[in-house]
Each structure stands twice: as C-alpha cells, then as structure tokens.
Amino acid sequence: MEVRKRRKPMAEINVVPYIDVMLVLLVIFMITAPLITAGVKVDLPNAEGEPLPATAETPLIATVDAKGRYYLSVGSEHSDPMPLAELVTLVRAHKKVTPAADVFVNGDEGVPYGKVVRLFVALKQAGVNKVNLMVAPEETR
Template sequence: MGMNMGSGIGRRGGSRGRAPMAEINVTPFVDVMLVLLIIFMVTAPLLVTGVPVDLPESRANALEQEQEPVQISIDTEGRVFVDDEELSRGALESRLRDIAAEQDPEDPRQIMLRGDKTLDYGLIMGVMGELNRAGLSRVSLVTTGSSETP
C-alpha cells in the first residue's frame, strides 16, 4: 500500500492538466443587475396610473389620514372620475350618496378633489355642491408642491 506523493508539485502542476476553477466570475451578474436597475428606474415613474390632471400649486402641508380617501378627479374636458372610474353627473350623485351611506359617522371618509387648473371654477364648485348635498363634508382640494404667492 503505497501512496504516490508526487514530486511536491501538487495537483495543479505537472502533466495532469488544469484543475477546474472553483471561483465564480460575478462581473457579468453585476452588469445585468445594473442594467435591470436602470430599466426599472426609468419605467417606474411611467407606471403611475390615474386621470391626467394638471394640478395647481400651493404652499399648504399634506394632511395625515388613517383610511384610504376617495379620489375624485375632473380632467381638462370636464369629465368626472371617482377612483379612476368615469361617471356621468347622474351617476356621480348616486355614487356619492352610496359613499356617504357606507362611512362611519364618527370617522367620516376623506374626499380628495383633484381638478385641472384650466377648468372653469363653476364646474369644480358644482362637484363640491354634489359632495355637500350627499353629506360628505371632509373635502380636500389636491394641489402639487409649493409655489410662491403671485
């Protein structure tokens, strides 16, 4: 029972050939991950859904809320949307009454009203009148960040 100890060259040397490399090259993996990161960074802002509304600017601070508010949007053409669902004037009135009937009297639901800044003031006031008639009194007008006073 003899053991061949070789001439001290070891497994990697000599005439036996090359041993398999036990290291993983992570450079291609990092390259692919960086490309994916760039793709996600570019496409993420484009994934925002909703009604396109050009909001006016304001210096007011954001409000704190416990429950999800109802989003009411009025686009540039005067179409009214409740949570991204387009409604006619008659359907708006019944939908607002349904929302008012579902809410807790001690903790009324917050209504976020988004109106395009190019809209007629009377159109926004008409929707606010419908909200008031339905009994929804916690209405907030949504604006973009802050701006200087004219």
C-alpha cells in the same frame, strides 16, 4: 427461461413545462406592472401647505380633468369618466359604508371654475360635509 416483467405505463403529467411558462408570465407581469400608470392626468394648481396625515379609512377622490369630465377614485381604484349624477350616487353609497372617509377634490388648473363648483355642490348633495382640495407643492413645478 427468463420471464420479463411488464412495466405499467407511467400515467403522470409532467408539470415542469407549465411551471416554466408560469414563471415567465410572472416575470413579464412584474416588469410591466410598474410601467402602467393608473389614474387621470391632472395639472394641479400650486399652493403651499402641509401634507395631510394618513388615515385608516380609504379616501374618496373626486376628479375633474382638463376636459371637464368627472371621475371618482376610491383608494387606488380608478374609474372611467362618469356623469355628475352617477358620481353623487357612488359617493352617497360609499359614505353610508364608511362615513369617516375623507373626500378630496382633484381639479385640473385649466378646468372652468364652474365645473369645480358643480362638483362641490354635488358632493354636498351626497352628504359630504367636509371636502379637501388637492394641490401640487410649489417646488414640483
């Protein structure tokens, strides 16, 4: 008489389908990530000049769009529209952490001049002593 051994049921989870789903999601994100444009659409005024050298500090970019709304970008992080008082508070806090960070003003060429002047005054109130203007090179237009 032959005695059969009882097999214990296998209690392992098959992870291969999960890996397949993860790889499909990775491919989708890799394809769609370059298509997403971050930032604010601004038509910069044309001017001749040389590009600034890259610095180790992450620059602050204060933007005024064509509708007169204010934005603040730190490196590649972009913000939603904000009041000028909030922009001043954020710039002041960032300058306390990294006082050597450059500050750039990115103003749409169609925005009223007064909006850009208010931004300059606000940056001065935030303790910024040097402000750089961003312009588009002549040949890009």
